[in-house]
Amino acid sequence: MFFHNYKYALKTLLKNKALVFWTLAFPFILAIFFNLAFARLHDYDQFEPFDIAIVRDDAYNNEQTFAAAFKTLTSGDERMFKAKYVDFDEADKMLDEEKVEGIVYVKDGQAHVKIKGNGTNQTVLKMTTEQVAQMSGMIDDIADAEQQRAGGTLNLIEVKMKAAEIVQNAQPKISDDSHVMNVVSIEFFTLIAMACMQGAMLSSEMLNRCLPNLSHRGKRVAIAPTKKSVVVLSNLLAGYTMLLGSVILLILFMRFVLGVDFGDNMGLIMLLASIGSLTATMFGMLLAVMFKMSDNAKQVVVLIITMVGCLFAGMFGGMKIFFDEACPWMNKINPVGLITDGFYSLLYYDDMTRFIVNALSLVALAAIFFVLSVRNLRRARYDSV
């Protein structure tokens, strides 16, 4: 009887267009939108050379070290800038017409940068020009010191070349222990968490259909000679199966079609997704049992709770750390936050403590929801429905 009920409950769920949309189609649509919108934010390290204008006049040519450095920066395969050597008026016109991101020129022995707007390229240009100017000064300083030490007997060009070599070879020893992970990943993690939580609609809908005070089908089920536990558990299992199936499909879609990085722990990712789905299923059960509302109203409640949970978990512009600082308990009881943090800790932290704490918290929440639901379901008698 259990599997008979389970089979028909699953069929009923799959035929419910609204539920299929919210639990299966909607997360996929969002994942595609996320991928399209955040595609370029993934590529932090990719640097494309951009157009600049260099004013080549006598003042520029006189600063030989500066000019030589810019020649290196604007030629070869690893160049930083695509330079156009023009006079000042032409450069100004090009800047106005936004053909170049900025102008580099020398006036009274000082390097100048002229830009329009304040973006990434403009700042890179400013920083690089400043660095070149400072390095030119350093080369002059070191050459002067060497010359003084030798009593002014050295060849000026040779000593400058030697100084330039010293500055170029001065590479400080810095070890970089960064564990860089794109902040955009959190958006995809919240999306999986959202998909899990929206699955509460499935169990809520199925329980509504078993309760005599909520649906006509519930009345028929109540008088049928089948144990209530069998009916309830088979319906819950059907909801859980459909939810878990859709979440696993979503993760596989993100991993293999959209190329989202989940690290090497796909097994643990799936485990956390299944625990999250279980919590959502129990939450849906609690919602169905505790509140006497229509299916539509319960769907709206699940949607609102999920979206607010997503807000706290960081789906809308990195709010997670803000809430973690302002009210640390918030994401400790927010299933969306716990699932998101579980994925995040799995990829970002070296030890498993935080992941285990998140997973156990979700299990604890699922247990609380289940116990509360069962307390309300047990020995329920209706004088009138």
Added chain:
Amino acid sequence: MTVSRAFWKIALKNIGTIILYTNMLVLFGTMNINSGSTTAQFEAAKPTVVVFNHDKEAGVTKGFLEYLNKNAEVSKDYADDDRLKDALFYEQVTLVIDIPEEYHQEFALGHDPELKMRSSAGYSAELAKVIVRRYLTAAKAYSTLGLNDNELASKVEKSLEKEIDVELKTKADTAKYSTATRYFSFANYSILACVITIICLIMMSFNRMEVRKRNLVSSIEISKMNRTLLKNCCIYSLGVWALFVIIGFFVLGFDVLWSIHGLLYIANTLIFAGCATTVAFLVSQFVTSQGAVSGMMNVIALGSSFLCGAFVPAEYLPGAVLGFAHIMPSYYFIDASNKIMALEDYSFASLLPILINMAIVLVFAIGFALITNYVSKKKQKIA
């Protein structure tokens, strides 16, 4: 009058949903501007760094710390390693520097002591790394001169004092209006979501087959009824727009919105609210259940917001996505907001691109209204 009365009677029945949705979405818009963008723009802002110094504050170490204090925000709030890791991930801290014991002495002796660092992703971290490397490269280059500890530090400091002149060739105060632009760009989602949800909910009652049949045999013309319904939908949208603007005054400040820039934002949003109303009116012709309304609302509002640059600045969107976005009114609305931010003066030539965008949104609105009328007439024949 009868149609209007029925419209508002149904609206009153859904007042709970209307208040909930309207406030929630306007609140989301407000929170969005306070959250800070995940898409950090590489402006001449100081990166936040955390320094764990195990060395004495002397020589190169002292000079390095002073240089960092001058060129970066040095935070002392992160003693807990987990908090620090989270802050690095969320780019609140962009670089963590560990200075080992006896660093300055080793440096002065010409040895090559190792400095440890951890960085976040993003441009701000790259900027912080450039600052660190710049100081240490200079220190290493000058260390070849055989200077003592203090001479070395002062020589490095002097060489790095050299700054270049940067001339900014624009009169537009983009920083002042960037928050306003983000607020009004987010209106694409808030207004579309609010207007589509509520108008479709109300219109569903009018479009129920039995009600529709009764309306069709009544004395009132279908086009007149449609006009009256659209007029009432516009009044609701006007209310949403007004609420968004009033909250904008509190959130963005009176000086930002009570200016020509501010009025342009407000006018642009008003035109978009009108267009959103016609979109909602068109969608309402096809939906028959509350679930379908939510689905359509999410696909339209979220889709256009993601693809047209309401959530992620348009400059970060791939070219193909932006190309596709041109077929949606949201693109022209958000583009107009960005153009208002960059507005240098109020001459006709400067205002023209913004006015063209507004006109395109209006054309979209008229188009949607005409399509709705066509669909409605088609349905009349079927009924």
